[in-house]
């Protein structure tokens with residue numbers, strides 16, 4: 001199995017949903033490598049100690065930016081980001097930057113449960129899928 005490098009992020013109102021989603025998909029998710037924003041990472045680790053999770057800084061303290069930087073460096077294969085669309089976030093610009101970089105670098109990004117279900121059940125997730133390089137106006141965004 002190719003170990004995927006997966007970033008996990010959930011806003012406060014969605015953390016319980018992310019933990020439940022991981023539990024429901026634990027057989028597909030076990031064995032991969034995880035990075036997460038701080039509070040999300042701590043909660044995922046205590047709920048699912050079998051997963052190898054590296055917590056970064058909390059989202060509002062720079063965690064979204066750290067994950068964005070990892071994406072820019074080609075170190076993340078999948079972003080699962082359970083977004084709360086009903087609550088204003090103090091670090092909204094960081095959230096936007098993270099989703100922008102995932103889009104720019106053509107990283108699969110699941111912002112809700114239905115999309116996350118589709119991604120992990122896809123044969124592309126199980127296989128050694130590498131998204132093709134995104135090219136925006138001549139800017140090559142994936143180093144191969």
Ligand SMILES: O=C(CO)COP(=O)(O)O
Nearest residue numbers: 037038039040058059060
């Ligand atoms: O705010 C977040 C993402 O924007 C999540 O951060 P925490 O996991 O530290 O709560």
